[in-house]
Amino acid sequence: xxxxxxxxxVVGHTCSARVVEEGGQVTELATDWLPVxxxxxxxxxxDPIFEALTGVGxxxxxxxxxxxxxxxxxxxAGLQQLVTLYEKWIDARAEEGQVLSDPALRAxxxxxxxxxxxxxxxxxxxxxxLGDDPQALEAFRLANRAxxxxxxxxxxxxxxxxxxxxxxxxxxxxxxxxxxxxxxxDPDRDVMDLLWFPxxxxxxxxxxxxxxxxxxxxxxxxxxxxxxAGVTVFMRYTLRLLTIxxxxxxxxxxxxxxxxxxSSNLAGAARLPAHxxxxxxxxxxxxxxAESVPNKLVEAIEALKRESLGDQPASNPRRLTRxxxxxxxxxxxxxxxxxxxxxxxxxxxxxLAGAPLPVLTVDExxxxxxxxxxxxxxxxxxxxxxxxxxxxxxxxGTNHAPPDLVIQDELHLISGPLGTISxxxxxxxxxxxxxxGTRPKVIGxxxxxxxxxxxxxxxxxxxxxxxxxxxxxxxNSGFAATDEADPGRLYVGVTTTGRSAKFALQAxxxxxxxxxxxxxxPAAQEDGYWTLVTYFNALRELGGALTLARDDxxxxxxxxxxxxxxxxxxxxxxxxxxxxxxxxxxxxxxxDRLDHPRGHADxxxxxxxxxxxxxxVDVARLGVMVVNGQPKTIAEYIQATSRVGRAAVPGLVVxxxxxxxxxxxxxxxxxxxxxxxxxxxxxxxGVTPFAERARERALHAAFVICARHLIPELRDSPSGAxxxxxxxxxxxxxxxxxxxxxxxxxxxxxxxxxxxxxxxxLWVNRPxxxxxxxxxxxxxxxxxxxxxxxxxxxxxxxxxxxNSLRSVEASTAFALRDYEM
Numbered sequence: 023x024x025x026x027x028x029x030x031x032v033v034g035h036t037c038s039a040r041v042v043e044e045g046g047q048v049t050e051l052a053t054d055w056l057p058v059x060x061x062x063x064x065x066x067x068x069d070p071i072f073e074a075l076t077g078v079g080x081x082x083x084x085x086x087x088x089x090x091x092x093x094x095x096x097x098x099a100g101l102q103q104l105v106t107l108y109e110k111w112i113d114a115r116a117e118e119g120q121v122l123s124d125p126a127l128r129a130x131x132x133x134x135x136x137x138x139x140x141x142x143x144x145x146x147x148x149x150x151x152l153g154d155d156p157q158a159l160e161a162f163r164l165a166n167r168a169x170x171x172x173x174x175x176x177x178x179x180x181x182x183x184x185x186x187x188x189x190x191x192x193x194x195x196x197x198x199x200x201x202x203x204x205x206x207x208d209p210d211r212d213v214m215d216l217l218w219f220p221x222x223x224x225x226x227x228x229x230x231x232x233x234x235x236x237x238x239x240x241x242x243x244x245x246x247x248x249x250x251a252g253v254t255v256f257m258r259y260t261l262r263l264l265t266i267x268x269x270x271x272x273x274x275x276x277x278x279x280x281x282x283x284x285s286s287n288l289a290g291a292a293r294l295p296a297h298x299x300x301x302x303x304x305x306x307x308x309x310x311x312a313e314s315v316p317n318k319l320v321e322a323i324e325a326l327k328r329e330s331l332g333d334q335p336a337s338n339p340r341r342l343t344r345x346x347x348x349x350x351x352x353x354x355x356x357x358x359x360x361x362x363x364x365x366x367x368x369x370x371x372x373x374l375a376g377a378p379l380p381v382l383t384v385d386e387x388x389x390x391x392x393x394x395x396x397x398x399x400x401x402x403x404x405x406x407x408x409x410x411x412x413x414x415x416x417x418x419g420t421n422h423a424p425p426d427l428v429i430q431d432e433l434h435l436i437s438g439p440l441g442t443i444s445x446x447x448x449x450x451x452x453x454x455x456x457x458x459g460t461r462p463k464v465i466g467x468x469x470x471x472x473x474x475x476x477x478x479x480x481x482x483x484x485x486x487x488x489x490x491x492x493x494x495x496x497x498n499s500g501f502a503a504t505d506e507a508d509p510g511r512l513y514v515g516v517t518t519t520g521r522s523a524k525f526a527l528q529a530x531x532x533x534x535x536x537x538x539x540x541x542x543x544p545a546a547q548e549d550g551y552w553t554l555v556t557y558f559n560a561l562r563e564l565g566g567a568l569t570l571a572r573d574d575x576x577x578x579x580x581x582x583x584x585x586x587x588x589x590x591x592x593x594x595x596x597x598x599x600x601x602x603x604x605x606x607x608x609x610x611x612x613x614d615r616l617d618h619p620r621g622h623a624d625x626x627x628x629x630x631x632x633x634x635x636x637x638x639v640d641v642a643r644l645g646v647m648v649v650n651g652q653p654k655t656i657a658e659y660i661q662a663t664s665r666v667g668r669a670a671v672p673g674l675v676v677x678x679x680x681x682x683x684x685x686x687x688x689x690x691x692x693x694x695x696x697x698x699x700x701x702x703x704x705x706x707x708g709v710t711p712f713a714e715r716a717r718e719r720a721l722h723a724a725f726v727i728c729a730r731h732l733i734p735e736l737r738d739s740p741s742g743a744x745x746x747x748x749x750x751x752x753x754x755x756x757x758x759x760x761x762x763x764x765x766x767x768x769x770x771x772x773x774x775x776x777x778x779x780x781x782x783x784l785w786v787n788r789p790x791x792x793x794x795x796x797x798x799x800x801x802x803x804x805x806x807x808x809x810x811x812x813x814x815x816x817x818x819x820x821x822x823x824x825n826s827l828r829s830v831e832a833s834t835a836f837a838l839r840d841y842e843m
Contacts, residue, residue, distance in 0.1 A: 023130040024496040028699040034691040036681070038515055041694075057515040057690070059697035062497075063667075064220050065505035066189045069498055071111050075103060079187055086186040090167035090290035097163075098153050104194060105145045111500045112138045115493050137491040138500070141198060144210065148200035157242040158204055163292040165234035168282055169227070172274040175347045191219060191501035192228040195489050196235070199465060203236055203427055206460030214484040216433065216474055217467040219502060221664040222640070225467040226268065229429050230275050232465070233257070236427045237279060237304060237394050244423075246297030252422025253307075253415050256462075257397045260435040262314050263609055264637045266341055268431065269308045269397045273381060274346035276306040276395050280380055281373065305380030307388040308341055309398030311826070314606045315339050317385040322363055323356045336605035339363060339383045343610075348372040352379070363387060389414050392422065400436065401826045403447050406454075406727045407803060408795045408825070410738055413731035416454040424455045425462050432637050433466040433474070434657055436481060437707030443827050445481045445711025446720045449760055450727035452483070453753070457732060469664070470657035473706040480709040480764050496699060511663065511673035515693040519681040526678055527650050528570045531556060532578030534646055534676065535628065539592045550645030550671030552620040554628045557635065557649045557662050561601060564630050567650070571597040571628055593627075600631040600639075616641045636661035642669035649677045652686045656696075656703045712761050712770045721757075721774060722781045723823050726803065728753045730794065740794055740802040744786040754778050781821070796820075 031048055032039045038057035042050035067076040081088050083100030092100070112135060119131025152159045173186040195217055202210035217225050233255045244250025257272065259265040280303055286294045308315060315337060316322040322339040329335060340354045342365065350369035357364055364378040382388050388396070389411035396415065406412045417424040428451075430436065436444050455462040464482055471477070478486040490501040497504035518526040531554060538551040556571075558564040576594045583591035598612055616639075618625045629635075636658055647666045653659045667673015679690035689696065696703050710716065729736050733749050736742065743750060757778065761771045785791075785802065792800040806822040 023127060023134065024492055024494065025699045025702045026127065027495070028695075028702070030692070030695045033695070036519060036687075036691070037517075038690055038693045054694070055517075057693035059513045059515075059694055060510050061513060061697060061700060062504045062506060062510040063508050064223060064502045065508070066191075066223050066502070068190045068501045069111055069503045071107050071114075072104075072190045072501075074107060075190065076187075080185050084188045084190065084193060086166040086170040086173070086188060087290070090163045090170060090292065092291065094153070094159060097159075098149060101149045101152070101193075101197065102146075104190060105142055105149065105197075108145070108190075108194065108500055109139075109142050112142060115500075118494055131494055134492050134494060138493070141487075141489060141491050144199075144201070145194055145197045148197035151201050151204060155204075158200070158239060160292050161235050161239035161242055162200075163290060164238045164279075164282055165231055167288070167290045167292060168234045168275055168278040169231050171281070171288065172278040172346060175274065175278075179349050188231075189224055189501075191490055192224055192231070194501060195228045196232045198489060199232060199463070200235070203232060203463045203465075204239055210487075211461060211463055212484050213487050214464045214466060214478045214482055216471075216478070216486055216488050217465065218471065218474075218488050218490070219467070219469060221469045221661060222668045223469075223502070225469075226271060226431075229257075229431075229465060229467065230272060233272075233395060233427065233429070234275060234279055236463075240423070240426060241283075241298065241301060241304075242295065245295070246301060248421035249423045251302040251394075252392045252417050252420060253396050253425050254394045255396070255427045255429065256425050257395060257429040257431070258400055259397070259431050260400050260440065261432075261634065261637055262310060262399060262606060263634055263639070264432065265310055265397060265399050266308070266314065266606060266610070267613075267640075269306070270342055272395060272397060273306050273342050276304055277346055277374060277379060277381075279394075280304040303380040305382060305391060305393040306395045306397065307382040307391075307393035309385070309388055309396055309402050311399065311401060312337055315341060315383050319356075319360070319363065319384050319386045322384045323360060326354055326356075334607055336607060338607055341383050342381050345369060345372060345374055347374045385409075392420070396425075400440070400444055403451060404723070404824050404826050406447070406450060407723050407730070407823060410730070413454070413737065416457065416731070418454065418457065418731050419737070424458055424460075428455070428462050428464045430464070430466040433468040433477070434471045434707065435637070437477065437709060440827060441477070441481065441707065441709040442711055442713065442716045443720050443824065445709050445764075446716060446724045447727075447827065448481055448483075448711075449757055450724040452760075453728045453756065454731055470660050470701070470704050471707070472704045477707055477709050480711060483760055483763050496701065509672035511667045511675055513663070513675045513677060513693075513697055515690050516676060516678050517681050517687075517690050518678065523651075523678070523680050523682075524566070524570060524574075527556075527567065527648070528574040528578055530648055530676055530678060531571065531628065532575045532582060534648065534674075535575070535594070536579045536582045536586070536592050538646070539589070540586075541589075547645075547671045549620040550643055550667075551674070553616065553626050553644060553646075555635065555644055555647040555666060556628060556630050557647060557653075558630065558632055559651050559653055561603065561632060563650065564599070564601065564632060567630055568597060568599070571630065575628075595627045597628045597630050598626050600629055600635055602632065602634060613639070613641070617643065619643065633658060633662065635665055639665050640668070641665075644668070645671040646674045647676070649675060651678065651680050651683065652689050655705050656700065657705065660700055660704070712765045712767075712774050714770070714773060717770075717774055717777055719822075720824055721777060722821050723803070725754065725757060725778055725781065726794070726823075728757070740785065740791045741789075743791075747782075747786055750782055750786070754782060795823075 031041045032051055038054040040054045041048050075084055083103055116135045122128045152162055170186045199215050202208040219225050237254050240254050241250040282289050283298045283304055316325055325335040325338050345352055345367040348369045353366045353368055365381045366378055367375045369375055382393050414420055475486040490499040493499045535554055580591045583589050615624055615626050644666045663675045679686040681687055729750055733746050735746050758775050761774045765771050790800050791802055795803045801820040803823040804820040
């Protein structure tokens with residue numbers, strides 16, 4: 023439907039091909055050796071119909087500060103303008119759909135329009151909630167105030183005076199989810215709302231606003247009681263780079279929330295209840311693996327000590343280095359009793375200076391203090407089977423309510439093997455979050471996904487609702503519209519025909535790097551093309567390119583400089599590597615260097631990157647990229663190439679297509695066609711949590727997690743299972759009900775039941791159990807490595823269990839010995 027205007031008229035053969043269309047008719051057809059395509063960026067302000075709001079700017083319905091200060095009737099009237107304009111846009115699309123000549127297209131258009139009207143109805147319901155519920159209104163005001171305050175901190179450092187103006191889609195998404203995030207009884211509570219918007223559009227800010235609203239609303243409704251504290255929001259990511267970066271962004275919002283909690287003079291029109299001043303701090307936690315942050319306090323203190331002596335430990339608790347308010351260096355140190363890790367700002371005049379900041383990065387402190395916002399990697403949830411204190415994160419064993427909101431960013435990454443195993447752990451997470459009878463609200467975001475409904479059903483056992491809903495054309499969904507005036511990103515295809523892949527790579531890199539030194543480039547744009555990003559599909563190819571970048575590229579630069587009228591050859595510093603092979607500390611240092619402009623002594627000339635760069639790298643100055651071979655998926659291609667041309671300059675992407683690889687050659691030969699409809703070719707992802715191999719690895723882990731944390735008698739030891747077999751059977755039945763809901767194959771569901779009942783029988787009939795996880799003896803679970811080493815017989819306990827959602831296979835241990843010849 024939305025791609026009906028995009029027709030593939032021609033495909034090249036060992037070359038590319040293009041057509042010229044006028045009035046829907048092909049007027050020219052030609053071969054193309056160096057194909058070029060322009061991909062326009064979306065206008066974040068949406069369709070021109072919203073200019074009535076976006077043109078107002080400050081002191082209007084999209085101004086966060088205005089929303090936190092104006093009287094209720096004025097606020098509600100302003101928000102009504104937003105949904106009214108959206109409904110006018112929907113009416114126009116309905117009229118367009120009726121004049122389509124194809125009956126099938128008209129029927130599809132009617133479905134799209136109906137989905138849009140349903141979304142508009144939910145937005146109106148969110149506005150009505152603010153009018154009917156004074157606490158929801160106060161929470162909404164405080165959330166906007168917190169977002170404005172942390173934005174003000176950043177802009178004050180930049181010398182800017184503009185305020186935080188919401189893009190229409192950001193505010194609309196929050197209003198759309200407001201009812202279901204605020205009430206467990208709302209009919210849309212079981213709907214996963216998926217925020218689909220192109221990369222760099224501002225999805226993070228939208229769900230941070232919703233996060234702040236949910237945190238404040240919970241505190242207001244608790245009226246000072248313990249239900250208001252505890253973990254309120256889970257925010258999950260798949261990659262450590264993105265997790266740590268988003269932790270740093272979210273920390274500013276949470277610190278602003280806590281400052282408002284104890285400073286009524288900063289709250290705008292919101293009225294803070296008296297109990298806010300004595301409530302528990304609104305804090306943030308970073309829950310990641312020991313490779314990035316020490317999980318024990320004593321190890322964290324030791325890492326800080328080593329750092330003070332000049333060492334740079336790879337695992338470091340210092341994951342927030344600068345104060346969000348003043349940008350001063352934060353001081354990390356243990357208290358005198360070495361029972362806490364205190365983070366303080368010591369800058370004179372900083373509003374956050376003095377008392378320790380509510381920032382937690384060590385597991386032991388997280389389990390004790392229970393941050394309002396918990397940010398973690400998906401891998402970390404494997405620890406629910408091992409660590410008894412993790413139940414506290416869900417309110418178990420405390421007086422706190424369970425989490426109200428779960429946010430899954432970059433949903434497209436929860437696919438394949440990782441998504442399949444995650445689907446089993448989601449069973450346990452959902453059970454723990456729902457132990458008081460109310461399921462949490464789940465939202466997600468992505469820029470590249472297809473068939474999201476089936477993936478969401480398999481992962482979360484929920485219906486899916488995409489926002490913004492599709493319109494009638496790929497370039498306009500109301501809240502996102504292609505900006506024809508924007509230069510966008512220029513994609514250029516290069517084939518390796520007649521040359522080796524290595525020669526083509528170094529030639530393209532050298533040409534682009536020397537061209538960046540051209541004096542004819544406008545001064546305002548020269549910095550954007552100075553740092554070259556080169557993307558690789560495999561670490562093996564990247565490793566080989568390190569030598570090319572050091573040697574061959576330099577020699578080619580000298581040749582090109584002589585050809586270009588004897589201009590000076592550009593100096594070539596050593597390349598920088600951005601991959602999973604480097605530590606988290608090194609990654610942060612590289613990202614800081616990427617912000618250094620041309621002329622800076624530490625400016626980066628070229629970055630050799632793996633797929634790590636496709637998420638989490640948001641450096642506005644980057645403008646040029648080489649893609650060395652087509653990524654395995656179109657989604658990866660879109661994500662990676664969108665890292666350049668985001669702000670400062672129009673992006674330039676040179677895609678090197680290896681003529682000896684069928685996928686590369688096919689993409690080169692149809693270069694124009696698929697760039698005209700990039701998102702049409704995004705591949706569907708598969709998630710099969712109840713497949714046989716997945717069940718073998720982790721189904722029992724989900725069962726053990728539920729049993730351990732939901733049955734008090736089993737919290738510390740698996741012994742005594744026979745006495746609570748009835749409770750275990752009830753948990754087993756709920757897991758099987760979930761399997762029947764998400765699994766299409768009766769055979770897989772039957773297999774799950776057989777395996778769970780067999781595991782339960784082995785558990786309750788084994789009297790020697792004393793612990794959940796150990797190397798071997800008297801243990802219910804063990805690692806895959808230990809099980810392999812012991813040579814266990816199939817079906818016997820302990821069961822090999824993942825310690826990470828990624829590493830589900832046993833690793834091979836080996837030793838190197840030196841022998842004298």
